[in-house]
Amino acid sequence: MLRLRRRPNFTSVMLVLGLLFLYLPMVVLVVYSFNSSRLVTVWAGFSTQWYGELFRDQQILSAVWTSLKIAFLAASMAVCLGTVAAFVMTRYGHFRGKTALSSMVTAPLVMPEVITGLSLLLLFVQMAQLIGWPADRGMATIWIAHTTFCSAYVAVVVAARLREIDRSIEEAAMDLGSPPVKTFFFITLPVISPALAAGWLLAFTLSLDDLVIASFVSGPGANTLPMVVFSSVRMGVSPKINALATLIILTVSLATLLAWYFMRRGEAKRKALIRKAENA
Amino acid sequence: MMSSRIAGVIKRLQLGRRAVIALPLLWLTLFFLLPFALVLKISLSEAAIAIPPYGPLVEYADQTLNIFLNMGNYLFLLSDSLYIAAYWGSIKTAFVATAICLLIGYPMAYAMARAPGRWQLILLLLVMLPSWTSFLIRVYAWMGILSNSGLINNFLLGLGLIDSPLRMMNTQFAVIIGIVYAYLPFMVLPLYAHLTRLDNSLLEAASDLGSRKLNTFIKVTLPLSMGGIIAGSMLVFIPAVGEFVIPELLGGPNTLMIGKVLWEEFFLNRDWPVASALAMVMLLLLLIPIVWFHRYQSRELE
Numbered sequence: 001m002l003r004l005r006r007r008p009n010f011t012s013v014m015l016v017l018g019l020l021f022l023y024l025p026m027v028v029l030v031v032y033s034f035n036s037s038r039l040v041t042v043w044a045g046f047s048t049q050w051y052g053e054l055f056r057d058q059q060i061l062s063a064v065w066t067s068l069k070i071a072f073l074a075a076s077m078a079v080c081l082g083t084v085a086a087f088v089m090t091r092y093g094h095f096r097g098k099t100a101l102s103s104m105v106t107a108p109l110v111m112p113e114v115i116t117g118l119s120l121l122l123l124f125v126q127m128a129q130l131i132g133w134p135a136d137r138g139m140a141t142i143w144i145a146h147t148t149f150c151s152a153y154v155a156v157v158v159a160a161r162l163r164e165i166d167r168s169i170e171e172a173a174m175d176l177g178s179p180p181v182k183t184f185f186f187i188t189l190p191v192i193s194p195a196l197a198a199g200w201l202l203a204f205t206l207s208l209d210d211l212v213i214a215s216f217v218s219g220p221g222a223n224t225l226p227m228v229v230f231s232s233v234r235m236g237v238s239p240k241i242n243a244l245a246t247l248i249i250l251t252v253s254l255a256t257l258l259a260w261y262f263m264r265r266g267e268a269k270r271k272a273l274i275r276k277a278e279n280a
Numbered sequence: 281m282m283s284s285r286i287a288g289v290i291k292r293l294q295l296g297r298r299a300v301i302a303l304p305l306l307w308l309t310l311f312f313l314l315p316f317a318l319v320l321k322i323s324l325s326e327a328a329i330a331i332p333p334y335g336p337l338v339e340y341a342d343q344t345l346n347i348f349l350n351m352g353n354y355l356f357l358l359s360d361s362l363y364i365a366a367y368w369g370s371i372k373t374a375f376v377a378t379a380i381c382l383l384i385g386y387p388m389a390y391a392m393a394r395a396p397g398r399w400q401l402i403l404l405l406l407v408m409l410p411s412w413t414s415f416l417i418r419v420y421a422w423m424g425i426l427s428n429s430g431l432i433n434n435f436l437l438g439l440g441l442i443d444s445p446l447r448m449m450n451t452q453f454a455v456i457i458g459i460v461y462a463y464l465p466f467m468v469l470p471l472y473a474h475l476t477r478l479d480n481s482l483l484e485a486a487s488d489l490g491s492r493k494l495n496t497f498i499k500v501t502l503p504l505s506m507g508g509i510i511a512g513s514m515l516v517f518i519p520a521v522g523e524f525v526i527p528e529l530l531g532g533p534n535t536l537m538i539g540k541v542l543w544e545e546f547f548l549n550r551d552w553p554v555a556s557a558l559a560m561v562m563l564l565l566l567l568i569p570i571v572w573f574h575r576y577q578s579r580e581l582e
Contacts, residue, residue, distance in 0.1 A: 015388045021461070156577075156580075
């Protein structure tokens, strides 16, 4: 973008246009959340009344709470499973079932949601018939479904980091007699912790965002936020949803800004250390 | 004595290793692979008014074991032109949207990879940020923009360029815009990852040897970023074929897509066997793209 000022070329113009394409609709959402008219498309003056209505909507508030609980639990479990899967794939050389495991890690990344949702529902129905669990579908079944597809994303993020890091530290620890479990927890885990955090956040947002899979595996008891938003959006545009969208966009932007700040600080620290080491 | 202790340690390690492998393998087999077998099973059963709404495949009565394999659901899909039209519509729509994503995403990723170092992280975060908000809400944004009383129509009417609103909502056009908008970040990400890894000295060598820019791009840059093109295209195309939310919210009665048809068979008609057969055929159609994606991705994983 700096170069753009000097000599605009095709690719940087496309980048700016592409970013405008990505952001303008979100700007429109935010602007019209402050519109006093019920019509989302006609500007009638500034107002924050839709935020008030949003916070009085019990259905949306309880759905937010349900979604946050599921996302927290699913992301945490997905980080455990995904990290183990990534570790096994990158560090264990060849073993029986490796092809199966790597297929089952990459397939959920692209599998159409309607197929995943339908297949998991059929599994839960069959399990209920065979072993009597789950008798009621709801938070637990959504948690299992989300954990499964989120762990694939975590595995990809963590595996990328595991391939990057210097293995000689792990090998040195093992050579000095540290058992594999200890090496993993005291050497590998601290080094890959940024990837674990990134994987957890990614899993958390994916779980919060999922409508289709949750709709299939949920029961009458559990309504997640996307399910409530979807049934409202189906009826047409509503400024209350714009207010909700604005809050979501604000939260994600702040979290991204924070992540950027820490990444930049980490990078600066690393460079300073390298400089110090070179001067010494 | 010593050797038996070492053997014991090795045995313990082997056991631990197996347990570590087993954990993700068992979870994914139970909750990802096994469900597909059940979809196949239900797709071969008969719809019934029961809970769950399908008949049994195996029955034992009067000392005879009866196995029912009902091909009717698959024959039904073939006999009704609605389903074939829906599959064809999905593939066509997803293909066009993927091509547009690639045409927009490639130059974006290229510019990002060539940007000064301190800009790259910012640009990457800017491209990915929309995908971390809500998919549903990003599709919803276009409802307000494209509708008859929406932003674009109001703007054009205000300027006097058109007399009556253009019909953009509930069309194929709206669905394609929605898919491009929602999936663009997933196209840019793998392309960027490949283009940053591109060795600059190769481009310099080509230019030193007198190759022109376009020629260098076609003969050097494009082949070296092929992995990113495949990964990005599959990340857009495969989920887009089964997309439900976008055709439901932006499409109309004429935009037939298989994800929406499957949803309606399941939730509205409560015909689980037909929905399962629809899913099996979709999976079959997507098998080659999925294997293609997997082959690329597993190289990245190891």
